[in-house]
Amino acid sequence: MSIQIQKVTDSSFKKYGRILTADYDVAELIQEMGKTPCPDDVIYVPSDPAIEKLPIMKAFTDSLYGGLPIQIGYCNGHNNLLNAVEYHRSSEINVACTDLILLIGMQQDIEEDFTYDTNKIEAFLVPAGTMIEVYATTLHYAPCSVDGQGFRCVVVLPKDTNLDLVVKPEGAKEDKLLVARNKWLIGHADAKIDGAFNGLKGENICVD
Secondary structure, eight states: OOOEEEEEEEEGGGGTTEGGGGSOOOOOOHHHHSSSSSSSEEEEOOOOHHHHHHHHHIIIIIITTTOOOOEEEEEEEOOOOOOOEOOOOOOEEEEESSSSEEEEEEGGGTTTTTTTEGGGGGEEEOOOEEEEOOOOOOBSSBBSSSOOOOOEEEEEETTTTTTTOOOOOOOOGGGGGGEEEEEEEOOOOOOOOTBBBBEEESOOBOOO
């Protein structure tokens, strides 16, 4: 199934997030990201000490997250598939260091049995140098490549997000989606993600 690729400047993005490019100087951050690996698959690093030493760390902590402890990491590589969707109890900040495509949806569209129809996924091009907030209710996963090129994407989240769980709760129905700290995930069966609840219905969306 082909998917229309929209722009983050389109009004259709407003329910998913907002553009913050004009509010923060991320030039040094993007330069430092040029030193990070960009493998043939996808790598995610929750917290990078070299990046967190930059002055932008204080600005993101004090301003973006209102003084809460945060982490700055990245998601880099090559990808053209949806594979899963995840959400957090908090907004995620992304800085596109290269052009990249986000496949996103709305948490409100998850069914009562925690399945989700991939036909509701939308695709947005995030040009290099763009900084966005992705709202907590926005379903997302690893970015997709543009024209087969590698991508580099800064990921800012509250501290310890995506780290291993200390406790795996089993009380609430939603607990079966909890795969890491502050990370609820619904996988696609085709992706064969260990430990994931495979609740994505429909095609595993591919960006050509």
